[in-house]
Amino acid sequence: MSGKRLSKKERHQTLLSKLEANPLLTDEQLAKELGVSIQTIRLDRLALGLPELKERAKSIASRALNGENHPASLEVVGELLYCEPGVGGLSRMVAEPAMSLSRYNIIRGHYLFAQANSLAVAVADAPHALTGAARVEFSRPVQAGQVLIARARVLEKRGRRFVVEVVTRVDGQEVFQGKFLILALDGKNLTEEKLDLENETAIDRREMND
């Protein structure tokens, strides 16, 4: 790869910076990049006290696992700006390039759905809730980099069932809208819930049709 032969010291410096930039490089990859043999890389790691790939990956992983464990924040897709349970809420999400289709820059529909669904579940006035059904419409394509603001409104609340309307906008222009039927869990017995759900969604399908 690199045309010139480096001195040992220079190589050590380069090695350190390469591993700092990407600690998941194998000795073989490093050897190619530095234009030396694998054995040399191994002597270098020995001299510099650098652990092998497995150890590097493990220590990064365990640091990540111990350091940032915020399961609550992962519950919601997008950032919950405001939430009044039983009434409504607001969520913000930045459309990232990773969310888009390969060739075009258009965000895939299920990301919009995920943001809206998470918000709808969040505004349901219950400690835990599930989505029973939904009707959604993708009014305009969204591109990477745009900021999505989703606004939820609880239209109806009957027992454990909520009907929530979500409208998502970019720069004030609607890009998505949907109506979600949310079912609250009482949290006692989930096997019972299973049996209930089928009836409930069947009943509520009619409610969803305007």
Place this chain on the structure above:
Amino acid sequence: MSGKRLSKKERHQTLLSKLEANPLLTDEQLAKELGVSIQTIRLDRLALGLPELKERAKSIASRALNGENHPASLEVVGELLYCEPGVGGLSRMVAEPAMSLSRYNIIRGHYLFAQANSLAVAVADAPHALTGAARVEFSRPVQAGQVLIARARVLEKRGRRFVVEVVTRVDGQEVFQGKFLILALDGKNLTEEKLDLENETAIDRREMND
């Protein structure tokens, strides 16, 4: 470690929860903790689609390095088992613990939507396509560890518009069903598409209502 012998399903659940708690456990450690042989653990991982330790460590590490906090990304939404463009297709997805609600083990609705949506877009007979609208129903809760098989059928094709029906099952039992309106992109000009979409979805909303 554990005194009693568990059933296969129970063991799979325990395995998932152990790996969720600590993804850096080796097969040997898991085998000891569950009171079975290493081979059984390996068969279990195979059945549940769980990668080996190296891969788990690497992926956690690289996610940590890229600053991505989302353990279950919506990018990969199942494995396309079969696809006949314009006719139908089949997709498989393993429900991971990271896709579930915190307290309960129930997979969040937007993951089911994502699998179905991706499949619906894939079966549309066009190089590139977008979702215009959808009506979905979550018939039964899905738990982590379960294998989701989604089957898509193109119900209607008119010009650039496809109506695709998707039914998702676990062990043959329906857990999700939805109807998607998919719009093919001709790929020339996306700013034009934007203007079209609003009219098209408005028109097609009627088509979606059975």
Place this chain on the structure above:
DNA sequence: GTAACTCTTATGAGCTACTAATAAGCAGAA
């Protein structure tokens, strides 16, 4: 010149944590 020295590369044995394929055992249902 050659001996001493550093640096690099090569070779081989052995390790861990696996994959993949094959076969054998065993318990419960048809």
Place this chain on the structure above:
DNA sequence: TTCTGCTTATTAGTAGCTCATAAGAGTTAC
């Protein structure tokens, strides 16, 4: 009983290493 599902064992092969040993090139010292 035979058949099937599940479990366990065995063997061969893999990546990405460790550790030890050795051979060669290049430089320096005398």
